[in-house]
Amino acid sequence: MIMRLLKRLAPWLQDKEIELNHASRRVSISIDRYRDVSRELQEEIQRNNFAKYLIYEKGE
Numbered sequence: 001m002i003m004r005l006l007k008r009l010a011p012w013l014q015d016k017e018i019e020l021n022h023a024s025r026r027v028s029i030s031i032d033r034y035r036d037v038s039r040e041l042q043e044e045i046q047r048n049n050f051a052k053y054l055i056y057e058k059g060e
Helices: 002-009 011-047
Strands: none
Touching: 002 011
């Protein structure tokens, strides 16, 4: 109810909400792409038996 009232009083708030939703989606897509690329890179390193020459830490 409060949000509806705010949106009526401040129409720019709706624009900011849409902008925030788009930014959130872009961040989610970027994180997913990073995970995929990281996984592909790790698989390629293991496939080429290159892993024994690398020193790396696992992320959380």
